[in-house]
Amino acid sequence: MTTATQSKVTAKRRTAAKTPEVPAQPTNLTVMRTLALDAGNYDLKFFDGVSHPKAIRSVRYQLPQGRDAVRYSEASPLIELADGTRHHFGAQAYKYRRQQQTVIENKVELARLHLYACLEPINGSLSEFPLTLYLSTPEPAKHATALTEQLLGRHEFNRNGLDFRIEVESVVVEREGMGAYYAAKHQGLIPDSGYTIVIDIGGGTWLTRLVDAEGEVIDENVMNRGGTYELATAISFDRRLTNDLGTTADPSVVMDGFRGHHVYADTGLTWAEWLDEYLDPWFKGIFQTVKAQYTPYMPRVTRFLVTGGGSHLIAHRLEGRKLFAVMAEPQFANVRGLFSLSTDTQLCMTTK
Template sequence: MTTGTRARRASKPPAISPSGTRTLALDAGNYDLKFFDGNGHPKAIRSVRYHLPSGRDAVSYSDASPLIELPDGTRVHFGAQAYKYRRQQQTVVENKVELSRLHLYACLEPFNGSTEFTLQVYASTPEPAKNRDAIREQLIGMHEFKRNGLDYRVMVESVDVEREGMGAYHYARQLGMIPDAGFTIVVDIGGGTWLTRLVDAEGEVIDENVMDRGGAYELAASISFDKRLTTALGTSADPSIVMDGFRAGHTYADTELTWAPWLEEHLDPWFKGIFQTVRSQYNPYMPRVTRFLVTGGSTHLIAERLQGRKLFAVMGDPQFANVRGLYSMSMDQQLCMTTK
């Protein structure tokens, strides 16, 4: 199967489901798939997967590590359980736009007790002008698949695609973290990429920069080549497992090997490389910048360095700031439509 395999399309529109229409904010990141429907806390699924051969039984699955089955018999296991197979695939080294459909399926839990419903999706991507049409083409329409053994029948009615990072900016404004005057530079540091948006006081993006590489994966790759780790392991180190270790005490998988004592040697040049690039790009605007808003799933790696710096604000729960903001943006848009 290729990642572009389509879901089976219905020949006629589905009957209106008694469960109604659901709104889902989806931030399909290189490290985590984040999603939020307004209930409880946003959720995340590790963005790693394994395509099961037809003769291979799946290991146990759960909402945090779902098993997706397509009408053509293809089975894809997402999340941490994918590490229990050999040769799992990492989104961080692939084109995640091509995986939009599978990512949506992984994040669709039952709605009001039903697996048949209509859906409005609010998604984000680093470069909407480049990828919006491809994402919409994959998602709009009727989808039939299985998730964790349950049959789903979902009609995606609409797909709005926003700039990645602007959800976090919108959420930060709601929290009072953005000054009323001046420019804000949003710095969104993710697993595979990092990006910046220069936003004026009216919330309009007036300049931006998307770095295809340079996120936490680059830091993890640097650490994975360090002889202090590879010698202790007795073999090469996997950057993706190092990335997991960033959230688990800087240890390598279930070993007790840690790079914490010498992390700073790799972290310092990575950190400086990002912010020197930011200052260089926006140098003409710097006198008018009143806030640097730092967000994204890898923010925890540098949060301590930014404490006490007057211009800097670090999002709380930064992993989910963008998806929270996307959901609130969807509610604002729906409110505007009903009050016109």
């Protein structure tokens, strides 16, 4: 070895010796997670601030002990509780003979199951973490306490074959529809002055909030019926559908058709040509009720904000109307706005 070559080797060794060692990363990292959840009558919507908001069809089937489950997925999760009971959510639930429809059940009593259905693992595998929840309900004064009591604390369950251990550290319950208002505010859709009337058209219900320029709700109305399920029920009795179908129509399947081309499942039967016969009175009934309730405030109303999973049915009727704004992706507007209430907009890593 030449003197020059030996000098280069020695220099490399000295450089390597001076390089500080990288300290080992702590192994007890905990992912602090925040989830916004909107348990609607048509969809369970959820958003963690990382990916696009997601939805699971709000229908489930409780499997008998002797019944094997059909295929499950993230869109149709299978939940198993500590007592062995199993609940299959989403579109796959239609493959069983009898399903439970959230639209005709008590959503407050289903709060835990809805949470479990919407809790996907982090990075596909991490299923143990503390959690902060942001929820909405039509009437927080009636249901916020019950929701909080159900959800706070430790939860252990199995979702799609993966064991979860969750510690819900905080539950924030907001008025349903106000999440959409916050999202619209961020998007510049709410004027700086005057009143805004939020009209949230859901699956089982529709509701309104009268909001002033400071964002305070000064009047409100929750209609426990009249959402898209009532519209679907009316259509399901029409002979033009039932005669061709050869049996009674399921309103929930009609609701599924509202999201597509107004076709009944895979039968090819459609009500699109005569939908307006039902849509017109349904639409007018909602807005006549709104005007009647808020008559004293109407001169000061500067925006009607139309949102909710059923608003796409009437969005085309409101195009070009100065006072009206329809949220983009209205089914996710509420859950996006709920998440914006969080001070953390993405997952963060901390050490215990």
